[in-house]
Amino acid sequence: MDSSLxxxxxxxxxxxxxxxxxxxxxxxxxxxxxVYNLARRICRTTEDAEDVLQETFFEVCRSIGRYRxxxxxxxxxxxIAASKALMRIRRNKYRDTDELHDEVVGKRTEDSxxxxxxxxxxxxxxxxxxxxxxxxxxxxxxxEEIASMMGKTPSFSKSQLARAHSRLRTWLxxxxxx
Amino acid sequence: xxxxxxxxxxxxxxxxxxxxxGTATARxxxxxxxxxxxxxxxxxxxxxxxKALPPLRPGRDRWPETNxxxxxxxxxxxxxxxxxxxxxxxxxxxAVISLGxxxxxxxxxxxxxxxxxERSQALESALSQYNPEGRMLDGRTARMAQELEDRIxxxxxxxxxxxxxxxxxxxxQLLRLWRERVxxxxxxxxxxxxxxxxxxx
Numbered sequence: 001m002d003s004s005l006x007x008x009x010x011x012x013x014x015x016x017x018x019x020x021x022x023x024x025x026x027x028x029x030x031x032x033x034x035v036y037n038l039a040r041r042i043c044r045t046t047e048d049a050e051d052v053l054q055e056t057f058f059e060v061c062r063s064i065g066r067y068r069x070x071x072x073x074x075x076x077x078x079x080i081a082a083s084k085a086l087m088r089i090r091r092n093k094y095r096d097t098d099e100l101h102d103e104v105v106g107k108r109t110e111d112s113x114x115x116x117x118x119x120x121x122x123x124x125x126x127x128x129x130x131x132x133x134x135x136x137x138x139x140x141x142x143x144e145e146i147a148s149m150m151g152k153t154p155s156f157s158k159s160q161l162a163r164a165h166s167r168l169r170t171w172l173x174x175x176x177x178x
Numbered sequence: 179x180x181x182x183x184x185x186x187x188x189x190x191x192x193x194x195x196x197x198x199x200g201t202a203t204a205r206x207x208x209x210x211x212x213x214x215x216x217x218x219x220x221x222x223x224x225x226x227x228x229k230a231l232p233p234l235r236p237g238r239d240r241w242p243e244t245n246x247x248x249x250x251x252x253x254x255x256x257x258x259x260x261x262x263x264x265x266x267x268x269x270x271x272x273a274v275i276s277l278g279x280x281x282x283x284x285x286x287x288x289x290x291x292x293x294x295x296e297r298s299q300a301l302e303s304a305l306s307q308y309n310p311e312g313r314m315l316d317g318r319t320a321r322m323a324q325e326l327e328d329r330i331x332x333x334x335x336x337x338x339x340x341x342x343x344x345x346x347x348x349x350x351q352l353l354r355l356w357r358e359r360v361x362x363x364x365x366x367x368x369x370x371x372x373x374x375x376x377x378x379x
Contacts, residue, residue, distance in 0.1 A: 020335075024248070029241075033235055036235060054243060058248055118224075138229050165224070174224075
């Protein structure tokens with residue numbers, strides 16, 4: 001388990017399973033920042049990320065009894081968070097077309113020759129591309145796992161990642177040919 | 179050496195575990211092409227920089243709302259369970275006691291237990307009309323509500339544990355717990371009634 005994030009994790013989980021409010025609060029405090037960070041890196045707004053944070057821990061509180069300790073506690077919490085974040089961007093996609101946003105942003109920034117910092121460049125990616133980049137490159141999920149969470153194919157995840165890296169490379173002003 | 183440089187997808191596939199079709203050819207090209215080697219280096223560096231980005235932190239504490247929502251759901255569940263099985267359990271308890279012991283004080287306790295559980299259900303119903311988890315609460319009210327929700331949750335855990343005891347049902351203990359639950363629910367309803375009247379609802 002994640003001794004670095006949560007001291008006495010076994011005891012805390014055992015108490016959380018009984019619904020102990022202090023233990024549930026300890027789980028929240030231990031994973032609040034990494035969950036929010038993952039959500040904010042994927043979602044477009046802080047409000048969406050905060051909602052994902054709340055949805056994630058609501059689910060953690062409800063389902064901690066089903067956590068089987070087969071993987072790390074953070075791995076379990078992270079999968080819930082990733083799934084909630086992807087659900088959020090899917091919902092947003094019905095409101096405004098993510099692909100259109102991606103195309104417009106892509107054309108605008110490629111033409112402008114702006115050199116951005118990494119945070120700004122990441123922010124400019126579409127939610128879907130950003131989700132794939134973050135889940136694959138930072139959180140270490142495989143294309144198969146991302147595809148399963150997104151309800152897409154591994155090829156979709158691979159092409160999203162390649163497209164995102166090509167854009168990042170341009171926006172960051174990195175030179176070279178590929 | 180092929181004159182065409184590797185695509186981003188081909189470069190990315192070189193970072194993946196396992197060997198995909200075309201990987202051997204791509205690797206062969208890479209070994210001889212300084213341009214693609216530099217591109218792969220940049221890719222490695224970009225990913226390292228992504229991993230090194232500082233963590234973003236939430237602007238506000240979402241635990242009180244999350245906890246209140248969870249408690250409310252749990253309480254509703256307990257309330258439903260009490261509605262479905264609690265009164266039935268109390269009824270069978272009454273039957274067991276009247277058949278087995280026929281002692282007046284115990285019977286009186288079960289009657290009181292019935293009444294207290296019914297009162298608990300009535301308060302749950304009153305509380306649901308205020309839909310507390312769906313409304314914004316000011317900080318002080320949210321803290322008071324959360325403290326009460328936490329205390330109700332502790333009582334619920336004690337009730338669950340007591341009802342699971344393998345031996346004879348300790349009706350005095352059950353009554354004490356259900357009375358405590360009713361007192362806390364009463365206070366919680368008061369908190370929401372006061373908040374609603376202050377807000378002119």
